[in-house]
Amino acid sequence: MMIGYNNVQCYHPSDDCPIKYSYWKYQPSFSTNATFTALFGLSMLLFLVQGIIGKRWMGFTIAMVTGCALEVVGYLGRILASQDMFNEVSGRQGESYDHHHGQANLS
Secondary structure, X not given: OEEOHHHOEEOOOOOOOOHHHXXXXXXXXXXXXXXXXXXXXXXXHHHHHHHHHHOOOOOHHHHHHHHHHHHHHHHXXXXXXXXXXXXXXXXXXXXXXXXXXOEEEEO
């Protein structure tokens, strides 16, 4: 978490927490990322069912299920990032804003 102007804890952009100091430099959309998480999750399940019914486990099914699973993980990460835009790594502590030099510093 970053400490902004007036000792405010920064999670979302505000006057005390300028977006230019956030990790992403823009606010990731929760609803868009949740939609894509659901779509890739559904696609993963459908490819898995298709592989089981068609008995084609090699190549295509493995590649598609793996790819969809990785997309789901990526979009889940973006959903978490939309909740706390000022943390590069979830759970990292001790980041503050240096008002005199205009940069974020680790304590």
